[in-house]
Amino acid sequence: MKSFKTLTILAAAAALLSLTSCEDLLDKKPDQLTPDEAITNPQHLQELLNSVYDIAANTYDGRLQNLGELLGDNLIRPTQNDDYAEVWQRNTIFFNGSVGDGFRQSYRAILRANSVIENIGNISLSEDEVLRFEAEARFLRALAHFDVVRLFAQPYGFTPSNTHFGVAIRTFTRPDALPRSTVAEVYDVVISDLIFAEANLPDQNDVYANKWAAKALLSRVYFQMHEYNLAASYATEVIESSPFTLADTLTFYTWPEVSSEAIFAIYSAPRGENVSDNRSGAFRNNYSTLVNTILRLQPEYYNAATTNGGPRATFYEQTTQDDNTFFETNIFNADNFHIPVLSITEMRLTRAEALSYLNLNLTTAVNDINLIRSRAYGNDLFNLPESANADQIKSAARNERRFELAFTGDRTQQLKRRGAEGEDILIRNAPWDCPGMALQFPVTEQVDGFPLNPTGGCN
């Protein structure tokens, strides 16, 4: 009897215990969105697309451009930024934080672009919208793949068929390990993305990518590939048909207005008087002469940039400390400015140089150069004569390009391009294709089938 009572109580206790067995309690979903519920309407997709611009803005705020610039011959060795000093020495190791950051930022943009493309089919959109979303995503993906392959691999033309190692091509969001594609394969993907973007992007698109941006980027890509005909024709299309025009004032780092010649710009949206959603920090914080300047100029660059005087020379200053003189630029001193990624200036200089290679339409090329020169010097004294030959034009285009596109990393890529084309190019006494001219990948990029770059060899 007693044991029966015990049993009864045990049974009751067991029943009590099982009260808490509510399976649903174990489903604790985060307040944050989960991937399966994040994109359910067009607005969500637009926000997802905007996140690609966001990451691009945090990539082209100077941090990617600085890496390219440091490899070149415009700057002296930075004394205050160890990562940058390592890039400047062209001996980056796989722990370099700034290099890794530039790499990761670019691929974050690619991930988000792929996320847009994968989500387009999940919501109902008009056919135009479907194409626009995909075209914007593919433009941004192409921009990122192109810049990564230029910085982390030897240039196009380094091997005859471009079968040398490029970077990973990412066209899906799955976090699978991927091998290293060849440079040719990467350029193929970039061009196919841009051809699609060119065809499907709108004519005008607020601060976002429009079809002229795709064409301008195609011009840049083909220029890098030594395809001067295509480079010139895309440049011509942009110069002549787009709403963008060469700026009257010299600087295109403007604010709050975007420069009239910025085909595609990183936009620091105004958020009040003299305040913006600032997307230019990596330029300002490294170059500004108002703070502890980190990136300083080669004396040779300074002399060449200032020797003829004129408005462009006012971008440069010199300072002394004890026995030492330093040369600096004030071009990034402003608190706020937009950053043109693709500009009419670049298109004109690309066209001029491309035409000089082709030895075609040289008057157009001379006109391009002279527009730039008269703006830079404030007079026509240094203009090319109408009769200038192809070599003179080429030399003038390259010279102007160094100063007009200074600090964008363009100079380094031009030297590599020319080296790959057979010119005997030395960059700070090292061959254009010494191993360290390709930045090293972050260490975890290395897997089976993905070898790291060889290091050093540039000193």
Next chain:
Amino acid sequence: MKSYTQKILTVVGALFITVSAFSQNITGTVYDEKGQTMPGVTVRIEASTKGDASDMDGKYSIENVAPGQYTLVFTFIGYKDLVQTVTMPATGNLTVNKNMEVDAEVLSEFVVVGYGVQRKREVTGSITTVKPKDITDIPAPSFEAALQGKAAGVQVTQGSGMAGSASVVRIRGIASISAGGDPLYVVDGIPITQDYFLNGNRGGMNTNPLATINPNDIESIDILKDAAATGIYGSRGANGVILITTKRGRNKGVKFDFSARLGTSHPTARPNMLNSSQYLQLYQEAWENDGNVGLAPLPGGVSWDDARKTDTDWVDETIGVGFKQAYNLGVSRGWDKVNAFFGVGYEDNGTFLIGNSYERTSFRTNIDWQLAKNLKLGFGTSLSRGVNNRVSAAWSGGLGDAMSTALPIYPIYWGTDKYSYLANGDSVLEHAATDFWTNGPNPVRQREGQEWRTQEWRSLSNVRLDYEPVKNLIVSGSFAFDYMDLRDDIYTDKLLRNANRLQNFSSRAERYPTWVDNWNTNVTANYMYDLDDNNSFTFLVGSEYQQSRNRGLNNITREDPSVTGPFFRNRDLLNQEFIPQEIVEGDTIAAVPGFINGGSRVTGRSNFISYFARVNYDFKRKYFAQVSARVDGSSKFGANNRYGFFPSASAGWILSDEAFIEDLGVFSFLKLTAGVGLVGNAAIPDYQQYGSFAIVENSYNNEPIRFLATPSNPDIRWETANIIDASLEMGFFEDRLTSKISVYKKNTRDVLLNVSPQPSTGFDNFWDNLGRIVNQGVELEIGANIIDSRDFIWRSDLNIAYNDNKITSIGDYSPDAVSGGTNDTRVVVGAPVGTNFLVRFSHVDSETGRPVYLDLNGNPTFTWDPANRVPIGRVLPKAVGGWTNTWTYKRWEVGLVVVYSLGANIYDSSSKRQLGVVTDWNMRTEIFDRWRQPGDEAAFPRLTRLTETHGAGTPWINTDMWLHQGDYMRFRRLSVTYNLPSFTVGAMKFDRASVTASAMNFFTITNFGGLDPEIARDFENVNDRNMSPNISYLTPPQEMSFVLQFNLNF
């Protein structure tokens, strides 16, 4: 089981009151085994209701006893019952004085186990109990610091000298990498919130979630080490469990326990940085070594003239003498059916870092109420407030700057007025002479310009009902609530925000608030069943539900002219309506009016649903067996792995009760135990199974954005440890000498790794169950009363634990794929968790003065290439332990605690910048032993500002040059106590009083040349905490303190 103890207590405390006509009394005094008077002993006349309990002086009196023969019984828990036959004479009173004897078997007592208590004799798992006196003897705010050296196999590395910093506690090695490696802390049955990263790593410090628990409120700490002991905690038992039991009221009457403590704080070591002339000389030497001529451009734009006139000792500017004080009062009160404990405490723990202190105010009450004969209600609650007055340290500044980038050539103040000239030729005052110098790190300016307070409110409460519906069946229900309100308030004055008088930034107030509520409820049924005299069973079944919610706002910030102090002093600033009229140029403007970041909300939620059962079997009080099992379901586990099952089995055998052992005549006690079981570790962040999309409301082009941040993993689950353990307990010479040897092996699989996939995936990290780790070891404890006379006692306890740790798998990933934040350790198969992975340094080339490294094949090379890294050095010690001594002479007591750690390396990470390439870091005086000319044999290479000289492109050159032996033996505490006899002051009668003078960390034996061999640096994340203890990076040294303490009992 718990109520069983309390029943005994109640019986002991019961008061027998009788009324009688006789006027003769039996009186006397009861003494303990040391001859001290003993309160609370029950003295009764057998077979009657007459009796008394001894008072605070050990005196008792049984009144109105008729002449005749009686049997007196003296009882007290933990002591042998004393029975004495006495005869009351026809006239007069009778005096009976007695000395009680400790009952080794009983006093050894009860051990708190999961969901109950067990007699120590019957325990089959590995459990170490730490007593209250050992918990409060160290003037650290947090109790876990005091566990160091007191329990075998429990490695405690004290937090650095920063106030309130957290210790790293590891039980039997480390078996986790990305998941939390700390033991589970359970306070009065509640698994408490124990996240060290609620506030990240801000200011070079992690929040210590244990610091608000007042050690003076703790009755005992039981450390569960093996699967037999922790199996009942299932998926959370793998890294051990620390059970904390708070004090409860006992006995009738009222008893006060008061203590006051005063002390000072000093660093155990001072950094040996160069002074100004030394720095200038060596900096110029580097400049010239690099082939330059003229004077080197100095860091911070300082001219040589100014540099020569300046010599700031930044260490002196950041280190001083800290002051400590603490006051605690505990009150134990007993009535007929109610026992209560009240504790209040205040302490202010200043440290040697100027401006740094941890203050705690705490209150606790625990009440037990016997509602009916078979029904008892227990209630406990605590409320405490910890205020950490913060200063920056390590990488964040303060002393860290003094050890690195605050150069002796930098002044504190400008010294002269500085003007700048405008384009029109006008001059404006840029810096006044008395303004803080701003061209480089200035720790004084940083401290004066910042007010930083971390405040934590913490409350731990529980209600418990024990009901015994039939004999031997106890059904218990418990409901508990753990609440934490953590606020980090940082105020940055405009003096710190503006580099000169031309800038016009406003002051900034920031707040990082976090709230954690943690609910726990469980129901258990415990049934004791005696089949016959030889066979007894105890059955436990139970279920538990726990829910934890963590809410926070990221960085509420304001910077506008109305900000004049931190938010806690200007609550108006938190009001969104309170929008400044005027915006100063340079201030960042809020998207939400008034706020730069209105505080994006972060929420974490997780829960556990668990079922458990345990059966204990006792055969002839000699053979014991236990099986337990737990099923844990948790929202942290992926949909494909919702529930885990965790069984354990163990047995114990009291060999000394066997004739063949008794016949040996060697052992007074001998017990063998062995156990095996599966336990888990579920310390994974919330929601990892889902993946995440992030939303930012106001982003590019002032539009919202959303993006994929982490991929989902529906397979994620707990780590599983398979633990085998065996122990042998021995007692000799009537247990005057005791010893325990344990061996264990712990195989952990499905180790959680927060892996870094290829960066080109666009993802930074995600969680996966990938690794395998083996820990195995031996523990030895020896305790003895070496001298045991009436006047002089020498008690000595020694423990040592050896642990071998090895990673046996990390899936397909490389050693670098497990992101370690800032640590310089890696996950390498075949090496222990936390292996330094370094390029080997060979020597300084005597011809060129350049460092020579070894490549993978051991060939010398001038090139430093991280591809040549090898696993070398271990951050976990091979052996740790402690040696505790107490010498008691009459009223004097001297205590000495020595702790030691053997076989670990220390990676002195900051020395690569203090002693490597010459940069804008100050150097240490060891650098004097440098190469200067061909033929020199020097410890350090030629001074250079060029990283190429060191064969690298960066000054962050990790080599084993900075890896040192980390063995140490530290005199943790030396104390001298004088115990006063009971005395009376006016109407107040004091039972006991004592004065103790003690010195902490006053002497350390080590080969380590850096600051302090005991290092728990600031950690970036859990990986870091598991893998990088013993990596020092500008880490402040430990604290040395001198303390005077007064104790009063009345």
